[in-house]
Amino acid sequence: MEDMAFIFPVILLAGAFIFFSILLWAVPLRLWVEANFSSVKVGIGSLIGMRLRKVSPPQIVRPLITATKAGIDLDINELEAHYLAGGRVDRVVGALISADKASIDLSFTQAAAIDLAGRDVLEAVQVSVIPKVINTPKVAAMAKDGIQLIAIARVTVRANIDRLVGGAGEETILARVGEGIVSTIGSADTHANVLENPDAISKMVLSKGLDSGTAFEILSIDIADVDVGKNIGAELQTDQAEADKRVAQARAEERRAMAVAKEQEMTALVVEMKAEVVKAEAQVPLALADAFREGHLGVMDYMRYGNIEADTAMRTSIAGQDDETTSETETE
Known part of the structure; x- marks a missing residue:
């Protein structure tokens, strides 16, 4: 019995502690006091309702206090x-104050939409108040004389509040500026003209209205x-000359x-003609035999023919030796 009398107050104190902890969590009294001392009328019921709707009361009340101190009248329900x-309530309130x-x-509606x-x-x-400078990456372009130029530009922009919703961002600005630089350098007759007057690029690009449809001015x-x-023109000419050289080599090889192939054909033709000559020479003894048989050729005629043939062979042999001697002399 004495144990029960001791345990009951402990349970009662623990229950009271848990109750007051839940009450302090559900009802942020410190925030309520802070708001009322800052001339922001927020009811306890509103704070409890925020807890039930899983809304963080500090993220609503503190920006509201800041706006009220800055002289901006806002509705807590809108926040x-x-x-x-x-x-992000704090960013919206900060933007309204700035x-x-x-x-x-x-307006709050416009800021919330953005x-x-x-x-x-x-x-x-902040960018509307203090313009922002955007550095473009290196932009490479080639003038008409074939020389490549690499340019870097600084673009000063100011945010256009009215076009922040639905307007293009910084990437579009950089892409358009890069395109304008390439076009301007490409239309220059020589790269020296661009180096002498780099401000001509700025004027030409700026006159094209590149901020159209973007969130910036x-x-x-x-x-x-x-x-x-690089000398792109010279490289292209070198590549073209190399290609022409390869084409010429291919045609020469062809x-x-x-x-x-023609030489081989002619060699085969010579061999074929020699075979025809040998074949024809083989017919000569047969023709001589027929001539003897029919009485068209006598013994003296045949002897004379043999002498002529021997004389021809001797002359041919001598001529061949003379040719070899002449070749050896020229070689020495």
């Missing part, structure tokens, strides 16, 4: 609705650096192969 929609101090016309569109509305307002385009790259 809570924006939070539930996935927006816009108000810079005399920029920006934030829900995925853009940093506070940064956008281009204030200036300045060429930071222009370097001379002609050589045709000549070799």
Whole structure:
């Protein structure tokens, strides 16, 4: 019995502690006091309702306090609705305060829409007040004389609040500026003209209205650096000459192969003609025999024919030896 009398107060104290802990979590009294001392009227019921709707009261009340101190009248229900929609309440309130101090016309509805569109509305307002400088990557282009130029530009932009929702971003600005630089350098007669007047690139590119349809207004385009790259024209000519050389070599090889084939054909033809000669010579003894048999050739005629043939063979042999002697003399 004494144990029960001791345990009961302990259980009662633990239950009271848990109850007050839940109450303090559900009712952020410190935040409520802070809001009321900052002239922000927030009821206890509103704070409890935020807890039940899984809304963090500090992320709603503290930005509301900041806005009230800055002289901007906001509705707590609008802030809570924006939070539930996935927006960043603190960034929206900061943007409204910055816009108000810079005399920029920006409503809560517009700022919330910009934030829900995925853009940093506070940064956008700051860029509207203080223009931002964007450095382009190296842009390579070739002038008409075939010399490559590599340029780097600095683009000064100012955010256009009215076009932040649905407007193109910095990537589009950089792409358009790069395209304009390539076009301007490509239309120059010589690379020296570009090096002498780099501001001509800026003026030409700036006159094309590259900020159309973007969330920014281009204030200036300045060429930071222009370097001379490769001689693309000479490389192209070299490549073309090498290609022409290979074509000529291929055609020469084709002609050589045709000549070799023709030579082989002629060699075969010579062998064939020699065979015909041998065949014809084989008919000579038969013809002589027929001539003897028919009485058209006498013994003296045959002897004379033999002498002529022997004389011809001797002359041929002598002529061959003379040719060999002459060749050896020339060689020595």
